[in-house]
Amino acid sequence: MTAITLDGVATATALKSELRDRVVALRAQGVVPGLATLLVGDDPGSRLYVAGKHKDCAEVGIESLRIDLPGSATSADVRAAIKDLNSSREVTGYIIQLPLPVGHNENAMLELIDPAKDADGLHPTNLGRLVLGIEGNLRSPLPCTPAGIVELLRRYSVPIVGQKVVVVGRGLTVGRPLGLLFTRKGLDATVTLTHSRTVDLAGEVRRADIVVAAVGVPHLIEADWVKPGAAVLDVGITRVAGVDGGKSRLLGDVHPDVASVAGYLSPNPRGVGPMTRAMLVSNVVKAAEQSLTA
Ligand SMILES: Nc1nc(=O)c2c([nH]1)NC[C@@H]1CN(c3ccc(C(=O)N[C@@H](CCC(=O)O)C(=O)O)cc3)C=[N+]21
Structure with a gap:
């Protein structure tokens, strides 16, 4: 016997094509979803993942913005970048690429994200809603x-x-x-x-x-x-x-x-x-849809 392959590429492609239709509908209503990534340092693996996320955004028709800080960035620099992303009108969702270089307190940075823009579902409020949402009636992004x-x-x-x-x-x-x-x-x-x-x-x-x-x-x-x-x-x-x-x-x-x-x-x-990346785009699209009914 040989296992059935759970094909993440094919499944993510199907998901993204559904998301593309929802983005068209959002744009028709004047809502333009935009994802930003915040990357600190030049770890090659992290750069590759971030590049993948921007490619997915392009495929689905959502705007994306890339903020890359040098490895020498201080925690104050990272905090300032987070503050800008929270107040940006174009950025409807964003992620802080993990891991941050040593010396940064990841949990402290995650707490600074506006929970409504938390595309990763890693802000304590959203993780808390995952704990609370056992009835499935609290809509918040999932990791x-x-x-x-x-x-x-x-x-x-x-x-x-x-x-x-x-x-x-x-x-x-x-x-x-x-x-x-x-x-x-x-x-x-x-x-x-x-x-x-x-x-x-x-x-x-x-x-x-x-x-x-x-x-x-x-x-x-x-x-x-x-x-x-x-x-x-x-x-x-x-x-x-x-x-x-x-x-x-x-x-x-x-x-x-x-x-x-x-x-x-x-x-x-x-x-x-590939499924992780598709769900990131899905979180951004869902948040934009909810902004219409909120
Ligand atoms: N804030 C944050 N959110 C994340 O979701 C997050 C993160 N930080 N830090 C790192 C991990 C890792 N991660 C991956 C995403 C896509 C692939 C992916 O698409 N991999 C391709 C291969 C890519 C390659 O060749 O390296 C595949 O599995 O086919 C892998 C890993 C998201 N992460």
């Missing part, structure tokens, strides 16, 4: 990677209600909010949130119907850890330098042999990454 994972499973009709989900990793952008999302009313999964101090991680993973690996440990999840037929989502990214100056490669958290055991597998790259 993009968790939202992308759930959307990917939905579009492949992978059952979620009542299923055992094991999330590996408790980080701010993926594991922790994903546990909250999967246990919401409507999704109704049973979640085990595991981390580096979990005893018998393999045993936990073996019981899962859905495994989400988001730790950044290459090939951590081995084939004999996976229940036959389970859905496995590979989120972690480790960039390894190419041999002899060749192209760098990406390694996921899931061993390639898992494909022969799992029922569904999201590849990495081309799985959750």
Whole structure:
């Protein structure tokens, strides 16, 4: 048996074409959504991700603005940039590309974002609404990677209600909010949130119907850890330098042999990454739509 590929590129493309139609409708009503990115420093990986986000915006027809600060920027510089983005009329949503260079307090910067412009859903108010919104009646942006994972499973009709989900990793952008999302009313999964101090991680993973690996440990999840037929989502990214100056490669958290055991597998790259980007655009479009009815 070989797993069905959860194709993030194809799914994100379908999502973006739906979003494009909604942007046309917004523009007809005089609303022009605009996404900004704030990048500090020149980490090559971060630059690549930011470039991808601007490409997605162009595809969907939303304006985008790129603010790049040098690695030498102080926390006061970053605060000033955030203040400008909060007051800009063109910028309806924005993100602070993480991680910030060492020396910056990420949580303090995230708190300065206007929650109404928080395209990443990482402001404490929006994370708080994720906790409060168990009835699904509070509309606020969801963190993009968790939202992308759930959307990917939905579009492949992978059952979620009542299923055992094991999330590996408790980080701010993926594991922790994903546990909250999967246990919401409507999704109704049973979640085990595991981390580096979990005893018998393999045993936990073996019981899962859905495994989400988001730790950044290459090939951590081995084939004999996976229940036959389970859905496995590979989120972690480790960039390894190419041999002899060749192209760098990406390694996921899931061993390639898992494909022969799992029922569904999201590849990495081309799985959750493109979905994360599509959900970012979706958050900006949704916020613009809500500005019409607010
Ligand atoms: N404020 C903030 N929000 C984020 O959402 C955020 C962040 N900071 N910092 C870094 C992580 C990582 N992340 C990715 C997005 C897209 C791909 C993606 O599209 N990857 C391509 C491959 C790209 C490549 O080759 O490197 C793929 O999976 O096919 C990957 C990773 C968003 N993050």
